[in-house]
Amino acid sequence: MMMKKLFTIVSVISLFLLASCEKHVITYGATDMDVTTKAQIRLVYDLPIVSASAENITLLKYNDQITSQISTALGGIYPNSTAKYHALPIGATKVETFKGSAKDVSVYSNTFNLAAGKWSAFIYSKTEAPLLIQDPEEYETGHPWIDTVTYIRFVNLFHKADGTPYGKVYLKGRRPATQPNVSTYDYIDIAACNYKEASAYVPYILWRNGIKVWSGTESGMVFALFNEAGEQLTSFATSGATVKTPLVHTGFSMVKGVNYIFHLNGKEGTNYATQSIRLSTIAVN
Template sequence: MKKILTLVSVLMVFLLASCEKNVITFNSTDIDLTKSAEVRLVYDLPLVASTTLNITRLAYNDKLVSEVSTALGGIYPNSAAKYHVVPAGTVKVDTYTGTTKDVPHFSKTFDVTAGKKHTAFLYDLTQPPYVIQDEDVFPASDPWADTLCYIKFVNLLYKADGVTPYGTLYLKGRRGAGTTASPYVYINLASCGFKESSALIPYKLLKGTATVWSGTESGLAFVVYDAAGNLLQYYPSSSGALTNWAATGFSLAKGRGWIFHMNGKVGATYATQAIRLSTIALN
């Protein structure tokens, strides 16, 4: 027994002596928040989506940052909503299209603030992006009693010609089934002129009858009214008549903030319309 203990002790000493501490390092650069900002690019041109229009390469200040194909209405890269770090001040952005990823598409400059996060909307190839500063502080709420989420509305919708801004839009939540027993009820949220954004607006989510609730409400619907008080209309099919437009199937979670960006254009026909209400999570 004594020999076994001695042997085990010798083996342990040998193993400890043979172990070396290996430090794993990664190449990285500390971000100086006094000189840098963060930005994400949103692709909101008033065009009908087509893979030939996808942005295939993105560069800031002539430095390539991504080569992920991104469709109209999406956040670069491919709606992952990632921020890129850029020097504070004036930033040059270049986008490219094509299977070879080298066809010049857009090139403009815009300004960003040091230490802040920004969302830049590419809405017109002849104009710099429309840039908003993202919130870094969100309203405090009771994690148990409150069921509020927060919506920031951005209006970038055009008329059918894709050149003329549609005008002031009013975003509303829609509840109910649209029947006699359960008529639609509309909840006022925000109004914005073209190339404007609202503040964060609270929107109450409903728990329903669930005993244990995840904090997320699904199947939410939203509609948009114009300045004259008319519901936005669209063509539901190539043979269908104009009908009231609604964005459905949204899932929102309490305590979360979202950008709702209205983009694209109405159309004179089903094939020429491109109405999009897209969302971006803020936190």
């Protein structure tokens, strides 16, 4: 009798284990986007005004339809600094943004023609249509064992203090000098763009403690900007500064195989309070 009970218990446990090992496929409802009728777009908020939380966009509309209500700061990307897209019908497109807690203060309104494909749309002027830059369908990621590179696309939307375009700007990486007895830093050319221009994606070598090939993230990276005369861009470093000093952008972290858009936006100022020089980044893959 005892053996029969044990056999019954073992049989039940075996059946339970067999049932628990069955594969249960979890599916999610999804519909493929029709690329012949719809395009993909992400909106970048690059108006040449001084950064402040009161200037955050709090509502976005496309074609009179509410698309997002996520607060997004100057230099940010909808939705909320994440490099995703909104799908919209190809053709004439209306875009509107609003600010304020009630989401009813108009910031920007314009129309543009949206073609097929994937696009980054930069709002750089309150009166002009967005600057549309087409994004690739696939991104370079480098060789997993031979190199350690990231990729940078530079977009120049920078303005002078009076609101006029600044002109051509050169983006360079800054690293400790390989010959410290000659200079303090080495500057690595990345890209040069006129106003409202975008570069191709340019490979940029990452380093970690002198190791050339590795996987991961390089932190504490530094970049600098130069004008056509070869002069480094300057800024008022503190609220009490009366003289401009060379401007550097610090604290960047970049990952091997990832592509980034570096979009220079904002404007110079006549003092610290009126300047807003933003070298913003978007990780796109």
